[in-house]
Amino acid sequence: GQNIDQPTEMTATEGAIVQINCTYQTSGFNGLFWYQQHAGEAPTFLSYNVLDGLEEKGRFSSFLSRSKGYSYLLLKELQMKDSASYLCAAMDSNYQLIWGAGTKLIIKP
């Protein structure tokens, strides 16, 4: 079956770096998405990876290894506003999104 695994919850300190991992198993693969969702708000798009490697966007970077079925989201210089849930989703060969349950990130001062 198709499946996404990501940690349920993580805690990090303001100003530090945190890495949120995501492993996926899908029938075919058309890319890996990360979304951010603050409590009570809409999920918002962060990144899309379809080729192996690291994509950097300011404080946020996303990595993909297709051979390992693995991705991570790296957040640097953490700020209190980064406290949110981070959703990983892989797109299968039919362009269907397979979602993880999300990782709740708690930032402490």
Next chain:
Amino acid sequence: ETGVTQTPRHLVMGMTNKKSLKCEQHLGHNAMYWYKQSAKKPLELMFVYSLEERVENNSVPSRFSPECPNSSHLFLHLHTLQPEDSALYLCASSQEPASGANVLTFGAGSRLTVL
């Protein structure tokens, strides 16, 4: 108004009530979606519309009935719901329903409580 707007933001209903959720997108997108979000569970895709035609229905119970009168509006009609239907219902839109790099723009959701 910009983006994707959902109303109402909160809804409490009894199991015998009939209500509707509304979604409107101002992005000129061709595809619209309904998702169900329950605590600590992955997003569940319920319905997909492309250019006002339903292209996917993921075996959703008939007590949920979608309607897409035009490419900017999407409704979810609710009747005879069960307490386990209590969840956050998210509407989303995208340029095309089936393509790589298909970025979804979500609304803030309608929080539904069924008593």
